Amino acid sequence: MKNLIEVKGLTKKYGNVEALKGVNLELTSGKIVGLLGPNGSGKTTIIKILTGLLKQYEGEVLIDGNPISNLSKGLISYLPDQIYFEKWMKITDVVKYFSDMYGDFNQERFNILMEKFKIQDRTYIKKLSKGNQEKLQLALILSRDAKIYIFDEPIGGVDPVVREIILDTILNNHNKDALIILSTHQIYDVEELFDEVIFLKYGEVVLHKPTKEVVEEYNMNLNEAFKEVFRNAF
Numbered sequence: 665m666k667n668l669i670e671v672k673g674l675t676k677k678y679g680n681v682e683a684l685k686g687v688n689l690e691l692t693s694g695k696i697v698g699l700l701g702p703n704g705s706g707k708t709t710i711i712k713i714l715t716g717l718l719k720q721y722e723g724e725v726l727i728d729g730n731p732i733s734n735l736s737k738g739l740i741s742y743l744p745d746q747i748y749f750e751k752w753m754k755i756t757d758v759v760k761y762f763s764d765m766y767g768d769f770n771q772e773r774f775n776i777l778m779e780k781f782k783i784q785d786r787t788y789i790k791k792l793s794k795g796n797q798e799k800l801q802l803a804l805i806l807s808r809d810a811k812i813y814i815f816d817e818p819i820g821g822v823d824p825v826v827r828e829i830i831l832d833t834i835l836n837n838h839n840k841d842a843l844i845i846l847s848t849h850q851i852y853d854v855e856e857l858f859d860e861v862i863f864l865k866y867g868e869v870v871l872h873k874p875t876k877e878v879v880e881e882y883n884m885n886l887n888e889a890f891k892e893v894f895r896n897a898f
């Protein structure tokens with residue numbers, strides 16, 4: 665296992681708001697990590713910095729040993745918490761864009777995932793329901809052979825059956841040496857997925873441990889432990 669992400673003293677201010685306060689993290693390959701915290705705790709801010717979307721911050725961020733650059737961006741397959749396609753686009757255009765943009769895009773895996781997600785209409789994005797647009801985006805993200813996958817609320821808008829398919833797909837369709845970071849509020853559904861968890865509170869890491877240790881230490885499931893740690897933070 666090697667460190668794929670190293671963050672030292674990461675601080676981010678939006679005007680007077682200190683969204684991240686000296687965050688330190690080391691994340692290794694082959695792990696599924698839950699990035700958890702209440703609204704406004706800084707999860708999306710960290711993700712945006714790791715993915716190169718937010719460029720102004722203090723501290724050091726290394727991706728696979730190198731500072732953030734186009735090279736590091738190419739190592740990360742990122743699912744944002746919103747649909748980022750233009751609705752007028754054809755699905756074939758989006759797929760072409762992905763395969764042109766990312767050398768690691770696996771068309772065969774994409775086709776299999778689309779079958780699994782039962783997306784039959786492959787014409788225009790606007791003809792897909794919101795849940796199916798989310799699934800399409802997920803299929804594209806998972807079809808890359810990336811070193812790092814970052815999912816921001818991948819199960820937000822979909823029904824419970826689809827949620828299970830999505831979690832199963834994440835678990836079984838990624839490169840096993842990859843690092844997966846998953847941010848969600850629906851901990852109850854996903855806790856068995858996480859090898860380790862990060863609890864963020866007001867921009868600070870208050871806990872970063874293997875899930876097993878958290879469950880043992882608090883003598884309760886992860887969801888309950890989360891509520892215990894954040895009891896006064898809501």
Ligand SMILES: Nc1ncnc2c1ncn2[C@@H]1O[C@H](COP(=O)(O)OP(=O)(O)OP(=O)(O)O)[C@@H](O)[C@H]1O
Nearest residue numbers: 678681682683701702703704705706707708709710
């Ligand atoms: N563009 C921005 N301008 C000003 N403040 C911002 C901006 N983006 C985020 N913030 C603030 O930074 C803090 C962290 O926000 P962030 O979106 O990272 O939290 P989060 O944990 O992802 O929240 P949520 O779970 O609600 O998505 C919050 O106080 C938020 O109001």
